[in-house]
Amino acid sequence: MNIGIIIIFHNNEEDIDTKVFAQQLDYANNIEFCLVNNASKDNTYQLLKEIKDTRMTNVSIIDIKKFKSDVAAVRAGARYLSNQFTLKSIGYVSTNLINIKCNGLSGLIKSISENRKEIIGCNIEALERQETKLTLFKSLFSVIDYLKKIKVENQFLNLQYLSKF
Incomplete structure (x- = not known):
């Protein structure tokens, strides 16, 4: 079962190591990544294009020209x-x-790849608890919330989610 992961970027040029990031994305089997550049003013979009240009078949890029809220950027990716x-x-x-x-x-990316099955399991549980069928946008889930829920035993356990949608 394939899942899609949307990652929103805004002025993250200094955070992106294209070689390492591309390697991690390459190991992420059965996951479609949509990298959304939300009107970055630095070279974030060019770095994302470099990653895609390394023949990543499971990576798509969307470039939003005018800054949008994270919710709108997630919707564009969805x-x-x-x-x-x-x-x-x-x-x-x-x-x-x-x-x-x-x-x-x-x-x-490593956390998502290693815990793909558990993330899907959390999402299936959440969807089964719903009484009505959700629309596409209401069925989107926060990867970080699910990683916290399954108590991922790696470096991302200590992530602090600064705010929610």
């Missing part, structure tokens, strides 16, 4: 993923809402 792929679950992460300075983006 629309793209739902139109391009048949995915059972779509999650999101905003790099501006987590502490990536200490652990790096590659640690986030």
Whole structure:
């Protein structure tokens, strides 16, 4: 079962190590990544394009020209993923809402890859508790919330979620 993960970037040039990040994305099997550049004023978009240009088949990039809220950026990524792929679950992460300075983006991707089945399990449980069928946007889930819920035993356990959608 494939899942989609939307990662929102805004002025994260200094946080992106293209080589390491691309390696982690390459190991993420059965996960479609949608990297959304939310009107960065630095070279974030160029770095994301470099990652995509390393022949990443599971990576898509969206460039939002005018800054939007994280919710709007997530919606743009969700629309793209739902139109391009048949995915059972779509999650999101905003790099501006987590502490990536200490652990790096590659640690986030590693956490998602290693815990893919558990993340899907959490999402299935949440969807089964719903009495009515949710729309695409209401069925999106926070990857960080699920990682915290399953008590991931790695460097991302200490993430501090600064705010919620």
